[in-house]
Amino acid sequence: MSQENRRGLLIILSSPSGAGKSTLARRLRDWDKDIAFSVSATTRAPRPGEVDGREYLFTDEARFKSMVANGDMLEHAHVFGNFYGSPRGPVQEAIEQGRDVLFDIDWQGAQQINNSALGMHTLSIFLLPPSIPELRNRLEKRGQDDAQTIARRMEKSWDEISHWGGYDFVLVNDDLDATEEKLKTIITATRLRRSQQPQLTAHVRNLQTQFEDLS
Ligand code: ADP
Ligand code: 5GP
Numbered sequence: 001m002s003q004e005n006r007r008g009l010l011i012i013l014s015s016p017s018g019a020g021k022s023t024l025a026r027r028l029r030d031w032d033k034d035i036a037f038s039v040s041a042t043t044r045a046p047r048p049g050e051v052d053g054r055e056y057l058f059t060d061e062a063r064f065k066s067m068v069a070n071g072d073m074l075e076h077a078h079v080f081g082n083f084y085g086s087p088r089g090p091v092q093e094a095i096e097q098g099r100d101v102l103f104d105i106d107w108q109g110a111q112q113i114n115n116s117a118l119g120m121h122t123l124s125i126f127l128l129p130p131s132i133p134e135l136r137n138r139l140e141k142r143g144q145d146d147a148q149t150i151a152r153r154m155e156k157s158w159d160e161i162s163h164w165g166g167y168d169f170v171l172v173n174d175d176l177d178a179t180e181e182k183l184k185t186i187i188t189a190t191r192l193r194r195s196q197q198p199q200l201t202a203h204v205r206n207l208q209t210q211f212e213d214l215s
Helices: 021-031 061-069 088-096 107-114 132-142 147-161 176-190 199-214
Strands: 010-014 040-042 056-058 073-079 082-087 101-104 122-128 169-172
Touching: 010 021, 010 107, 021 101, 021 176, 040 061, 061 073, 061 082, 073 088, 073 107, 082 088, 082 107, 088 101, 101 107, 107 122, 122 176, 132 147, 169 176
Parallel strands: 010 101, 010 122, 040 056, 122 169
Antiparallel strands: 040 082, 073 082
16 A cells, blocks of 8 residues: 555554454554554563564663653553553654554553644554453463463453543454454544645645636
């Protein structure tokens, strides 16, 4: 898809842990390879299979705090006892090139980006699970966490769900393929929002000139 002239969109996906954010984020990036993924910095330890710089930038607390102090984070939050934040530089670079950036962040980060200067170029989507037993089932099936971590994530899930009202779109992620299709529809439509198409001003001016030439 041509990115020329278009302004990059900040696409935020949030949900309680286990509802399907990472799975859907992966599918969206396979669908459109031009979508950049905002690799968050975190102070949590890597899980088996996670690669530094791919899923996260794994860092210590001192470095994280100095990035925040230097204004290098677009947003940041304390989640599940660890710090998480979205480095500003790569996001700025991508949107200036007309590329969309996908964020897998919690409600605190979504709120901060929405309230920032980039808020008008943001599309926020919240994913709800079809039910709480299914949410637990997905966390267990994923096989990444021990029973204690799963219990902690489940405890926190209501806190995350309670912020669903702050998002532009809310999808119940029941059937994965259907949710993926809905996400693509939402993104495709939002790319056509007037604020994402700065080139329209010149085009309309052109149309005006052509009109004037008629008379
Ligand atoms: P999150 O990133 O929100 O924590 P994941 O994307 O890791 O969640 O999904 C948790 C688990 O649920 C994964 O094993 C994933 O394959 C599975 N999953 C995601 N969406 C669905 C769905 N619609 N139906 C069934 N399983 C799903
Ligand atoms: P996990 O440790 O399971 O990868 O992520 C835990 C939670 O932190 C998830 O809800 C995820 O969306 C959120 N998260 C990940 N990166 C960021 C970030 O950069 N900023 C914020 N605010 N939340 C994040």
